[in-house]
Amino acid sequence: MDTTPELFEQESDDIWDYLDSSSFRSQFTSEESPSKIRFYIEGVRCSKCLAKIESARNQYPDILNTSMDMSRNILTVESSPEGRVAPFIGKLSDLGFVPHPIQTKKDHSEVQKKENRSMLLKMGIAAFCTGNLMTFSTSLYAGVSGSIGRYFEWISFLFFLPILVFSAKPFYTSLWASLKEKKPSVDLPIVGAVLIGFFLSTYHLIIHNGDIYFDSLAVLVLLLLASRYFLKRIQQSFMSSSFFLPFLNQDKVNLWNPKTNSSIPIPLESLVVDQLIALYKGQKLPADGILTSNGLTNSQVYLNNALLTGESLPVKTAVGEMVFAGSELESDFAVISVTATGQETRLGSLFEKMEEEILHRTPLISLTDRLAQNFTYLILTVGLLFFALYSFVDIGEAIRRSLALVILACPCALALATPLTQSLSLLKAAKSGFIIKRAEALERIHQVTSVAFDKTGTLTFGQFKFVDWILRSPSQLEKQIVLSLEHNSKHPIAKALKNELIGVAPIKELVSNAEEKLGLGVSGQFDGNLFELKSLSHSNVAQNDPAHTAIGLYKNGELQLGVSLGDRLRPESKKIVSLLAKLKIQPFLVSGDSRETVQSVGQNLGLKSNQIFGEASPEAKLKFVKKNHKTMMVGDGANDAAALAASFVGVAVKGSMEASLSAADVYLGNSGVQPIADLVLLSRDTMKVIKRNLVFSLIYNVAGATAALLGFVNPLVAAVLMPISSFCVLSSSLYGTSFLRSLSKKQFEEEA
Amino acid sequence: MSILALMIPITIGLASFFLFFFFWAVKKDQFDDLVTPAHSVLLDDENLLIENNNKQDQQQENI
Numbered sequence: 001m002d003t004t005p006e007l008f009e010q011e012s013d014d015i016w017d018y019l020d021s022s023s024f025r026s027q028f029t030s031e032e033s034p035s036k037i038r039f040y041i042e043g044v045r046c047s048k049c050l051a052k053i054e055s056a057r058n059q060y061p062d063i064l065n066t067s068m069d070m071s072r073n074i075l076t077v078e079s080s081p082e083g084r085v086a087p088f089i090g091k092l093s094d095l096g097f098v099p100h101p102i103q104t105k106k107d108h109s110e111v112q113k114k115e116n117r118s119m120l121l122k123m124g125i126a127a128f129c130t131g132n133l134m135t136f137s138t139s140l141y142a143g144v145s146g147s148i149g150r151y152f153e154w155i156s157f158l159f160f161l162p163i164l165v166f167s168a169k170p171f172y173t174s175l176w177a178s179l180k181e182k183k184p185s186v187d188l189p190i191v192g193a194v195l196i197g198f199f200l201s202t203y204h205l206i207i208h209n210g211d212i213y214f215d216s217l218a219v220l221v222l223l224l225l226a227s228r229y230f231l232k233r234i235q236q237s238f239m240s241s242s243f244f245l246p247f248l249n250q251d252k253v254n255l256w257n258p259k260t261n262s263s264i265p266i267p268l269e270s271l272v273v274d275q276l277i278a279l280y281k282g283q284k285l286p287a288d289g290i291l292t293s294n295g296l297t298n299s300q301v302y303l304n305n306a307l308l309t310g311e312s313l314p315v316k317t318a319v320g321e322m323v324f325a326g327s328e329l330e331s332d333f334a335v336i337s338v339t340a341t342g343q344e345t346r347l348g349s350l351f352e353k354m355e356e357e358i359l360h361r362t363p364l365i366s367l368t369d370r371l372a373q374n375f376t377y378l379i380l381t382v383g384l385l386f387f388a389l390y391s392f393v394d395i396g397e398a399i400r401r402s403l404a405l406v407i408l409a410c411p412c413a414l415a416l417a418t419p420l421t422q423s424l425s426l427l428k429a430a431k432s433g434f435i436i437k438r439a440e441a442l443e444r445i446h447q448v449t450s451v452a453f454d455k456t457g458t459l460t461f462g463q464f465k466f467v468d469w470i471l472r473s474p475s476q477l478e479k480q481i482v483l484s485l486e487h488n489s490k491h492p493i494a495k496a497l498k499n500e501l502i503g504v505a506p507i508k509e510l511v512s513n514a515e516e517k518l519g520l521g522v523s524g525q526f527d528g529n530l531f532e533l534k535s536l537s538h539s540n541v542a543q544n545d546p547a548h549t550a551i552g553l554y555k556n557g558e559l560q561l562g563v564s565l566g567d568r569l570r571p572e573s574k575k576i577v578s579l580l581a582k583l584k585i586q587p588f589l590v591s592g593d594s595r596e597t598v599q600s601v602g603q604n605l606g607l608k609s610n611q612i613f614g615e616a617s618p619e620a621k622l623k624f625v626k627k628n629h630k631t632m633m634v635g636d637g638a639n640d641a642a643a644l645a646a647s648f649v650g651v652a653v654k655g656s657m658e659a660s661l662s663a664a665d666v667y668l669g670n671s672g673v674q675p676i677a678d679l680v681l682l683s684r685d686t687m688k689v690i691k692r693n694l695v696f697s698l699i700y701n702v703a704g705a706t707a708a709l710l711g712f713v714n715p716l717v718a719a720v721l722m723p724i725s726s727f728c729v730l731s732s733s734l735y736g737t738s739f740l741r742s743l744s745k746k747q748f749e750e751e752a
Numbered sequence: 753m754s755i756l757a758l759m760i761p762i763t764i765g766l767a768s769f770f771l772f773f774f775f776w777a778v779k780k781d782q783f784d785d786l787v788t789p790a791h792s793v794l795l796d797d798e799n800l801l802i803e804n805n806n807k808q809d810q811q812q813e814n815i
Contacts, residue, residue: 047791054795070787113784120778128771132764148756155760 016086016093019101021252023268028103033078035064037085039099041075041092042669044068052095060088072237074109075099100658112236119170119232123225126167129159130218137215141716153205153212160214164198168221170228183365186372186415189379193410194221200403210400211715213407216722220412223726231419231439234426238435253286254278256335258293271341279334285327288345291319293335302330302492306456308347308639309592309617313464313549313567314492326638330492350618350638354663357622357645364440367687368418371694372411379409379705386709397711404713408704412722413697417729418690424737425686433670434679441665444649445683447630451580451676452621452643454635455591455601458653459573459673462636464492466500467548470536470562474553476504478560482553484510485522485533493551494522496565521551529556536562569604572674577605579677588631590616590624592639622646634673636660651676689736693729700725 018024019037029037043049050068053075057066062083067076075092079085089099136152136159144152171194175187197213204210253271254263256278263278268286271277276292279285285303294301302314305327314330317323323336325345342348383402390398422439429436436442456462474482483501486494511524511531521534536552536559548566552559577587589605590613591598598614613624618639625631625647633640633647636656644650645663652664654671661667668675704721707713777783 047794050788050791051795068788069785070791071785116784117778120783121775124771124774124778128767132767135763 016090019086019089020084024101028101035081035083036076036078038102039075039077039089040102041068041073041100042098043096044070044073044075049097053092053097056088056091056095059091063088071233072109074102100661116229116233116236119225119229122167122169123222123229125162126218126222126225129163129167130215130222133159133215133218137212137715137719140212141719150208156212156214157202157205160198160201160218163218163221164194167225168194170225171221178369183369184373184376185369186411186418189372189376189406189410190220190224190412190415192376193217193407193412196403197407200400200407211404213715213718216715216718217407219719219723220410223416224412227416227419231423234423235437235439238426238430238437254280258335271338273338273340275338277336277338279329279336281329281332283329285323285325285329285336286341287336287338288322288324288340289336289338291317291321291323291334292337294319294331294333300331300491301334304328304330306462306637308637311456311593347638350642351659353618353622354641354645354659357642358663361645364444366418366440366443367690368414368694371698372414375409375411375698375701379406382705382709401709401711404708405705408708408713408718409701411697411701413700413725413729414694416726417693417697417733420730421686421689421693421733421737424733425682428737429679429682432675432678433668434675435667435669437665437667441649442683442686444665445632445679446687448585448632448649448680449630450586450588450628451632451634452588452590452624452628452647453577453673454621454633454637454640455589455593455598456567457636457655458634459577459589459605460567460569460601462567462655464496464565465568466496467564467566467568470550470552470564471559472561474561478553479504480510481524481526481531482533482563484526485514485524485531488514489516489522491516493549493565497563531555532557569601570672572672574605576673576677577607580680583677583680585632585680587611588624588628589613590621590643592616592618592621618642632676634676651679685737689733692736693732696729696732697725700728 025034025037029035044053050070053066053068057063062079063077063085064080064083065076065078068074069076077085077088092099133156136156140149140152140156168191171187171191174185175191178185178187194217197217200210201212201214201217204212252265253268254277255266255271256263256276258276271287277287277289291301301317301319303317303323304314305311305324308324308326317334322339324347325340326347340346343352383405386405387398387402390401419439422442425442426436426439453459479501482497483504486497511526514522514524516522521532523530523532523534525531532554533551534554536550548564550562550564552562554560580587587605587607588611589598589602589607591601593601593614595614599609599612602609602612613620616624618641621633621635621640621643625633625643630648632649632651633643634651634653635641635644636653638657638659641657641659641663644652644660649666650660650664651666651668652660653668653673656664656667666679700721704713704718707717
């Protein structure tokens with residue numbers, strides 16, 4: 001390959017090209033169906049979206065088939081064996097359906113499918129048996145007695161057996177799992193009630209005397225199964241952490257031969273240390289290395305390190321400096337001598353650290369489980385005490401009443417309402433565009449006391465852009481002069497200005513003798529005057545924010561006007577930061593950008609200097625979230641991934657890297673940080689409803705337990721009370737989640 | 753009361769029929785995706801996504 005500047009332009013515009021690389025295919029498709037790739041896809045919500053995907057598919061003959069599962073947001077794309085999927089996926093991305101490839105090897109969808117079906121079958125059996133059981137127990141309550149009554153009781157027993165043995169199995173297994181970790185969950189009182197109820201009732205059936213609880217227990221199992229199935233299905237519809245694999249979007253690198261000044265592509269895997277590689281504009285570095293040459297034209301090398309360090313500005317890199325994998329080349333050409341590849345690179349070690357943190361997350365013991373645990377101990381103590389005391393009066397009655405206590409005190413309403421409330425909240429959240437991966441995160445968000453924001457790409461747009469004019473706005477002619485001056489420049493400033501002035505009709509030859517002096521700006525002649533665009537050395541710089549770069553337009557050495565450029569804050573950032581403070585959550589700014597920039601951005605947001613941390617390396621961010629327990633980390637880049645995984649709650653914003661998506665608990669599908677406040681309000685509401693249900697359920701249980709001990713309870717009372725209490729908490733959840741949400745939304749809007 | 757001896761098996765038989773029908777529906781993927789079919793019913797008949805879904809599943813079963 002020649003190295004004339006024209007050929008430097010051969011950049012790969014298509015960011016999805018990597019989908020067709022062999023190394024990608026080997027990692028993201030299964031051996032049985034190598035032509036099928038699965039994507040987690042955002043934004044498919046209606047029939048119109050489906051139709052759009054379909055008509056897009058028909059334009060690409062390489063795509064044989066697509067199938068969309070909207071309940072899980074998964075699109076399966078099947079291409080012809082040698083076909084390309086990149087153009088089709090690029091099209092989808094353009095349509096606004098953001099695709100994220102799913103690694104098939106760690107995909108559990110088949111297992112999930114099986115689990116769902118077995119859960120459904122269990123529910124079907126439970127419903128069948130419960131329904132039949134009810135007909136017989138109703139007649140029993142209505143007064144059927146004698147030999148027919150005996151038959152009916154035995155039929156009830158037979159119908160309860162499948163529930164006990166088959167349908168209630170999930171409760172046994174999850175109780176066993178929680179007991180192994182010595183953290184008994186809410187399953188303990190449930191299983192206790194089911195087993196004790198069964199044995200007590202069977203005993204009564206055999207001796208033909210006493211209470212029979214089969215009907216109440218059957219209803220209990222059925223309702224609990226249904227509420228858990230519901231929550232499970234909803235959680236499955238969101239992305240799972242194991243979906244994503246950090247993948248450098250490249251599989252070939254250009255090996256550079258300095259003798260012939262040419263490069264040949266080789267597979268990335270075969271790259272070794274000390275080899276020279278050529279990098280063209282827009283490419284990401286595939287390995288760590290040292291910059292050895294900037295090409296024959298001796299132009300400056302600019303690298304965008306935003307993903308790795310959080311620096312918003314492209315960094316001017318000199319020959320001999322270290323460069324790291326993941327950086328993107330903004331200038332035309334560079335040659336790099338490789339010092340580390342793959343896992344050995346800084347990026348690789350960051351991903352490794354992130355995976356380690358995901359593995360070592362401490363699970364949260366939910367409020368429901370903690371309460372159920374204490375409640376179970378309490379009931380057991382009371383039961384034993386009662387038994388010990390009452391056995392002196394009447395041993396038979398003592399057994400009967402203390403066992404009735406265990407059945408009646410089962411916090412079933414609690415076990416029923418919590419998953420339901422959570423699933424309603426998760427659904428609501430997904431509808432407003434943020435995806436909460438696990439219900440547990442709702443409870444975590446509620447406990448959060450501080451929020452650590454990443455700066456670049458999170459609170460700001462993450463792009464070097466035009467910010468404002470200084471002194472005055474330019475005239476149309478001045479705009480054209482600026483455009484003409486910058487026409488040939490590849491400098492990031494030129495790029496930003498050209499983007500801003502996109503509507504201005506360019507006149508290429510407006511300025512004569514245009515030239516660019518390295519580090520000094522551009523200059524040219526127009527109408528006999530010398531125009532220059534160079535850094536603003538005037539005292540007016542003082543007006544400018546240190547986070548921004550300022551340049552001035554000079555006419556014959558006289559300053560006409562200035563332009564301020566930089567990474568702009570998102571419009572809602574400041575509002576959200578101050579709102580969080582109102583919600584008693586302390587905001588922090590933790591960024592890898594230079595200290596002055598971060599300081600100035602932080603001050604713009606209204607943060608105090610002890611809330612601002614600049615020049616924070618990925619390790620420093622990790623340390624920060626570990627030190628400040630109960631911190632919510634909000635970020636997007638590879639440099640945030642480890643911190644996201646280690647933090648109490650990790651939130652990835654729209655446009656995040658796959659690594660961050662995989663590490664975070666919550667993904668904000670709408671751009672910006674606006675949903676952070678909604679998220680906090682939502683979790684507070686959810687917990688409010690859950691707590692209300694807890695209180696209600698406990699009152700009911702205590703009353704039931706007292707009645708049981710006093711001997712007032714018979715199966716009929718239990719059969720009536722249990723559904724009533726369940727109905728109460730269910731309606732409380734349904735009512736609470738919609739009403740409280742709209743209320744707090746109103747408050748939020750008023751405050752804002 | 754001998755009518756009970758007839759009625760009880762009939763009710764159980766009827767319920768079993770529905771249970772069997774439910775099992776059949778579960779096995780036929782009827783509950784796997786509850787969202788997409790509601791939307792794809794509005795699409796034009798050719799190239800229905802749901803059809804493709806079924807085709808794929810059949811292929812998988814054949815494998």
